[in-house]
Amino acid sequence: MNYRQQMDLITTHIATITQLYHECAKLHGMTYNTMMVLGALRHHQTCTQKQIVETWGLPKQSVNTIIKKLHNEQKVEFSQGRNNKEKLVQFTDKGKVFSDTVLQPILAMEERVLQHIGEKECQQLENTMAKFATFFTEEFCAYQKDNA
Structure with missing residues (x-):
C-alpha cells in the first residue's frame, strides 16, 4: 500500500469517528460544535x-454563539481575564451538571474503546497522531508561505 492509499484510509477513519461524535451530539439534541x-x-x-x-479547531463565530x-441558559459564567478585553469562561454548577449528563456516557464509551485497544497501542496512537500533527503543521506552513 502506498502513502496516498494509507492517507485515504486514515482520512476515512477520522471521518467515521467524527460522524459518530456528530451522532452522539444529535442524541442529546445538540450540534457537534456545542x-x-x-x-x-x-x-x-x-x-x-x-x-x-x-485548541479544538472550532469556528470562532460558532463558539461565540454557543457560549x-x-x-x-446560566450554564456558563464569565470572569475577568488578564486584561479588560479578555473574558474567561467556566461552567456554573448548573452547567457542570448539564455537561456531565451529556459527556459522561461519551467519556465512558471512549474509555472502553481505549481499554479494548490496550495501553501500549493507545500510547502508540497518541505518539503517531502527535507526529502527524507536527509534520502536517510544518507542511501546511510551507504550503501557506508558497501560496501567499
Whole structure:
C-alpha cells in the first residue's frame, strides 16, 4: 500500500469517528460544535473563547454563539481575564451538571474503546497522531508561505 492509499484510509477513519461524535451530539439534541465546546470547557475548566477556537479547531463565530447561548441558559459564567478585553469562561454548577449528563456516557464509551485497544497501542496512537500533527503543521506552513 502506498502513502496516498494509507492517507485515504486514515482520512476515512477520522471521518467515521467524527460522524459518530456528530451522532452522539444529535442524541442529546445538540450540534457537534456545542458538544465540543462542552468538552473543551470540561477539559480546561476555565478558558477563553479564543483558546477553545485554537485548541479544538472550532469556528470562532460558532463558539461565540454557543457560549452566549450557554450563558443565557446560566450554564456558563464569565470572569475577568488578564486584561479588560479578555473574558474567561467556566461552567456554573448548573452547567457542570448539564455537561456531565451529556459527556459522561461519551467519556465512558471512549474509555472502553481505549481499554479494548490496550495501553501500549493507545500510547502508540497518541505518539503517531502527535507526529502527524507536527509534520502536517510544518507542511501546511510551507504550503501557506508558497501560496501567499
